[in-house]
Amino acid sequence: MGTPLGDFIRAKRDGVQPESLGLPERGRRRSPGLRRSDLAARAGISVEYLTRIEQGRDRNPSVSVLNALADALSLAHTERSHLRYLAKITGGECAAHPQPAPPPREIRPSVRRTLELLEPGIAMVTNRLGDILARTSGYEALVSGTGLLDADAPNLTRYVFTDPRARTFFADWDAIADEQAFDLWLGPTLENSDWLTAELAPIAGPEFTRRLNHTRVPSRGVLRLNHPAGPELRLDRETMELTADDQQLIVYLPADEQTARAIDRLRPHSRLRVIS
Template sequence: MGTPLGDFVRARRDSTQPEDLGLPDRGRRRSPGLRRSDLATRAGISVEYLTRIEQGRDRNPSVAVVNALADALCLTPAERVHLRYLTKITGGECLGARPAPPPRQVRPAVLRTLELMEPGIAVVTNRIGDVLARTGAFEAMTRGTGLLESDTPNLTRYVFTDPRARSFFTDWDDVADEQAFDLWLGPSVDSHEWFTADLAPVAGPELTRRLNRHVVPRRGELRLNHPSGPALRLLRETLELTADAQQLVVFLPADEATAQAVDSLRCPSYDGRLRAIS
């Protein structure tokens, strides 16, 4: 049985071409990408040890080995962070007794911070996509899309199971990659297992394929097609609330047309009150 760490190393090896690392092309290979022997040589480990890692038979590689694999695969800084995280959860350092949903409480200080951002567009979520609190402008921006129809709205579930999401998000594939990747980051391994077990049967291969790819998303400009007509282009600034395993995301209009469209969506119903879910 594989592990998140082994799956990631194998996926990155399969997607790396020998010529990208200055290695000679040795002709036809049984599988795409870099040979296991080439990666092992670059990392300074044996092929047998690399095989054990990829197959999940070695769950506790040393920090030196993890760093050597990152160097050998020429991982980006974001990919290195992901590799270290997968090493931690594969080793079982943060496994709990039984899968359980994450807490939904938002600290009063965070709610106050969000309130100060009115009338801007901002939302507090956790890594599995629960929408925990939002400004009135965020509610106006998503009105009519179906995202907030549930008593416990969840962005990840919405992206993968609501057909309206494919129309709302211009770059749906990119957004789906982001939501799937964030499931690996928490808020805890238990919560990840609880949520993916609940979501996978209805989301199907669109979710599982992205989870197994371990591709670190770029998180560029967010483009939306609002049901009322305007096309929105938004920049995102994220404040990580590490102690809470939550994040505060602020959306900024990327152009004047978006700023005017947001004003038109917000003004008719804006009352200045913070929306929070307990």
């Protein structure tokens, strides 16, 4: 039986073309991508050991082996972080936890002041589970009429997978769904992720659960929104990690002039909203 770590390594190996790494083409193959022997040689480990990792028979590769595999596969920074996380949960280091529980929702005063300085721009503070912990008036205007902020404790992940309006609001719904499911892998603690997963799985069904088994890092390109009050909006996203809090400050910027003009019409002049 495989493991998340083994599945990720095998999927990345299958997606690498040998010529992109300067390796010679060796004719027809039974499977796509990089041969197991080529990856093992590049990482400096045996083929037998790589096979054990991919098949889940070795669940505790060392940090040096993980780094060697990341180098051999030319993983990006986010993929390297994901590889380390998968190694952690595969090795059982997260096995002993209390009952699933929601994460804390506190916002540091300095983070609140930073968000206030961004008014009347479009920004919010969230965690990896999708809880919208604080937002500017510009963000409220952006999502007005979509149902995202209807709940007392709005959660973007829950909205994407359970509210039919999300499929209209997000022009690239599939990509956004991939992002939200992937972020659960990076949640502050495993029990926090389990809390939301246990709630969503019975409601959202296969659209949610099948994404939990994917290990592909989403690209997070331009955000395209179908706002109820106007034309399609195209927004760039700048994300600042608040590592001490396991939170993120996300700022949304118009990606074109049409979007900038539309946002100027939507943008109110109210104050920051913080949801505790």
